[in-house]
Amino acid sequence: MSQVTLLPERIGRIFVDALRDWSATAALVRYALAHIVALRHPVVARVLYRQIYFTGIEALRAISLIALLTGIVIIVETVSLVGHQPAILGQIMLWVVVRELGPLLTGIVIIARSSSAAAAELATMKIRGEMNSLRVMGIDPMDILIVPRIVGMTLSVVAVTFYFQLTAILGGFAATSIWYGVPLRQGLQGVIDLMTVTEILASLTKALAFGIMIAATSCSFGLRAKGTVTAVPQAATGAVMRGIITLFLLDGVITYLFFV
Amino acid sequence: MNHASYACVLDVAITAPHRIAFQVPAGSVCKLIVSSRDRKNELLSLLTGLAPPAAGSVQLLGEDLYAQDESQRIAVFRRVGVVPEDGGLISNLKMWENILLPSAYHHAHRVEDVEPRVVALFNDLYPDRRDLRSIMGKLPDQLSLRERRLTALVRAFLMEPDLVIYDFVLAGMDREAAARIVAATSEFQAQHRDRTSIYLCTDEGAYARVQADQTIELEH
Numbered sequence: 119m120s121q122v123t124l125l126p127e128r129i130g131r132i133f134v135d136a137l138r139d140w141s142a143t144a145a146l147v148r149y150a151l152a153h154i155v156a157l158r159h160p161v162v163a164r165v166l167y168r169q170i171y172f173t174g175i176e177a178l179r180a181i182s183l184i185a186l187l188t189g190i191v192i193i194v195e196t197v198s199l200v201g202h203q204p205a206i207l208g209q210i211m212l213w214v215v216v217r218e219l220g221p222l223l224t225g226i227v228i229i230a231r232s233s234s235a236a237a238a239e240l241a242t243m244k245i246r247g248e249m250n251s252l253r254v255m256g257i258d259p260m261d262i263l264i265v266p267r268i269v270g271m272t273l274s275v276v277a278v279t280f281y282f283q284l285t286a287i288l289g290g291f292a293a294t295s296i297w298y299g300v301p302l303r304q305g306l307q308g309v310i311d312l313m314t315v316t317e318i319l320a321s322l323t324k325a326l327a328f329g330i331m332i333a334a335t336s337c338s339f340g341l342r343a344k345g346t347v348t349a350v351p352q353a354a355t356g357a358v359m360r361g362i363i364t365l366f367l368l369d370g371v372i373t374y375l376f377f378v
Numbered sequence: 379m380n381h382a383s384y385a386c387v388l389d390v391a392i393t394a395p396h397r398i399a400f401q402v403p404a405g406s407v408c409k410l411i412v413s414s415r416d417r418k419n420e421l422l423s424l425l426t427g428l429a430p431p432a433a434g435s436v437q438l439l440g441e442d443l444y445a446q447d448e449s450q451r452i453a454v455f456r457r458v459g460v461v462p463e464d465g466g467l468i469s470n471l472k473m474w475e476n477i478l479l480p481s482a483y484h485h486a487h488r489v490e491d492v493e494p495r496v497v498a499l500f501n502d503l504y505p506d507r508r509d510l511r512s513i514m515g516k517l518p519d520q521l522s523l524r525e526r527r528l529t530a531l532v533r534a535f536l537m538e539p540d541l542v543i544y545d546f547v548l549a550g551m552d553r554e555a556a557a558r559i560v561a562a563t564s565e566f567q568a569q570h571r572d573r574t575s576i577y578l579c580t581d582e583g584a585y586a587r588v589q590a591d592q593t594i595e596l597e598h
Binding site: 159161246250258 | 426427428451452456462466469479482484486533
């Protein structure tokens with residue numbers, strides 16, 4: 119009896135927690151947009167550049183490898199299934215890499231690398247009283263810690279997503295060129311011919327939405343940390359889990375809006 | 379009561395029977411003697427706008443801290459230098475970045491603008507440490523308590539604040555280091571007629587060196 123009544127309660131609590139998290143995330147995004155001028159300050163701009171370096175530049179090695187392997191696997195599987203047909207190969211690469219896997223895998227890599235790191239860093243700063251140290255120096259911690267992180271991570275996700283797509287397509291067709299003797303240009307031409315404004319817009323929308331969501335979620339979990347050092351891993355884990363779930367939800371919603 | 383001539387006016391009730399009230403005139407040096415570290419932390423939180431009192435008000439430089447919103451309250455601290463006992467440094471910034479942070483943020487100071495003053499201050503405060511350049515690149519967790527506190531002291535001095543709050547600034551220092559800190563803070567106070575210095579301290583002998591215009595003993 120109690121288990122039967124507890125189940126809806128548990129499910130309800132999951133939704134309530136998720137709504138609370140998304141509401142806190144949305145509040146941070148609103149704050150960042152309202153205080154975007156803080157980035158004009160040289161000290162805040164330096165935090166922004168540092169964030170872009172950590173989230174964007176430092177992720178490129180892992181992203182390059184994943185993108186290259188993804189492109190090669192997709193193209194080899196497709197060729198083995200339907201043979202070498204440039205139009206189909208182009209279509210598959212466009213649908214799978216540009217529409218879906220590019221933004222999604224980039225998002226997952228950034229969540230694993232940077233979202234957990236940002237949440238842990240902010241949680242540590244909060245627990246050690248460093249937010250208050252900034253306040254007594256006359257510096258608003260939200261302006262110097264949150265605004266540049268949200269903007270920096272968002273810009274990084276957009277740029278890295280584009281880089282992923284480019285690497286995966288080039289890598290995939292380079293592999294067919296080497297192994298099957300199909301000219302690289304022919305394969306790329308197949309993708310370019312099928313590319314539409316909607317494809318580019320959908321991909322850009324996903325990258326932008328994922329970037330904002332990942333950044334704000336990590337900041338939100340970091341800022342929520344209270345009390346002891348055990349709150350730090352909790353913030354990091356929470357940011358990763360909530361980030362991944364929201365990433366797939368957003369992906370579904372954007373795909374539905376553009377292509378259904 | 380006209381509070382314009384006071385740098386700090388505090389009249390608060392913390393918990394039911396406990397009430398604290400004192401005034402520190404602008405341009406003076408005040409020793410606030412507290413009974414314990416816990417009481418000091420409570421008082422420091424009140425003075426730095428971090429813990430609203432149950433009742434009453436805290437005024438710094440004519441501004442009622444708890445009658446303002448967060449951003450206005452933060453703005454008051456552009457004119458206040460706080461030297462926390464543990465340094466209050468930002469853990470992901472190197473020592474020189476910590477020193478420069480508030481003055482770069484509020485006064486757009488660059489390294490080359492403040493370097494001669496920072497070197498001169500450290501030479502006075504820390505003459506036994508010759509390799510200053512090597513510690514400047516360290517993170518706060520790699521610094522000793524003395525180094526962290528001196529970093530906070532120099533950071534506060536660069537801001538040229540109207541009010542400086544020294545939080546147990548001599549605690550844990552050896553006799554010579556304490557004497558150097560007192561000399562430096564006294565000289566800093568003397569540089570501007572309207573500057574006010576508040577030392578949060580215990581009744582330890584080390585603080586006897588601080589020449590105060592007023593000593594307030596808080597017994598709550």
